[in-house]
Amino acid sequence: MSRIGNKPVSIPKGVTVTVKDAVVTVKGPKGELSQEIDRDIVVEVTAEEVIVKRPTEQIRHKAMHGLYRSLVSNLVKGVTDGYKKDLELVGVGFKAANTGNILDLALGYSHNIIFEVPKELKVTTTTEKGQNPKIFLEGSDKQLIGQVAAKIRGLRKPEPYKGKGVKYSDEIVRRKAGKAAGK
DSSP: OOHHHHSOEEOOTTOEEEEETTEEEEEETTEEEEEEOOTTSEEEEOSSEEEEEOSSOOHHHHHHHHHHHHHHHHHHHHHHTOEEEEEEEESTTOEEEEETTEEEEEOSSSSOEEEEOOTTSEEEEEOOTTSOOEEEEEESOHHHHHHHHHHHHHTSOOOTTTOOEEEETTOOOOOOOOOOOOO
16 A cells, blocks of 8 residues: 555645646646656546546556655645755865856866756855855756756765765765774
8 A cells, every 4th residue: 555645745826737648737836847647547636636546456556656646746846845956065176156057167177067057947156265165956846956966966976085076965975084004
């Protein structure tokens, strides 16, 4: 029994949910998102909530039941509140600057890295004295924000000895002991 799949998704005011040809479309104050859904899964929309149902007790249907309920919930939350990811650059000389959606990163390589953020997302950078440079990503699509944040982090992952690199602001980097001193 799927506990997540059986929970209805409540629809806040100002949000409309439509289902047509196995595609759920959600419109709200922060934009419009759509998600394709497997043909076997049934999505019922009432005035205040969305209910996801599965046709049988097959393992495949059980697996998709909770998944699609979570995806619909993420769509509703995305168009109402939006999502946010914060990244932090740890290291001497590491810098981040942006002009529009073009991100200019100095990460200790011989050249700066120019990273183009998709137009659906909003990117801002801050550099305060005594603090590490920070990158803030905002948008309504949870999957896209996670993908872009992971790509930026992948440019220089935090290393375990000094903790240098690009990390999520809430990430804890496990540190290793360096070489032990000789005799």
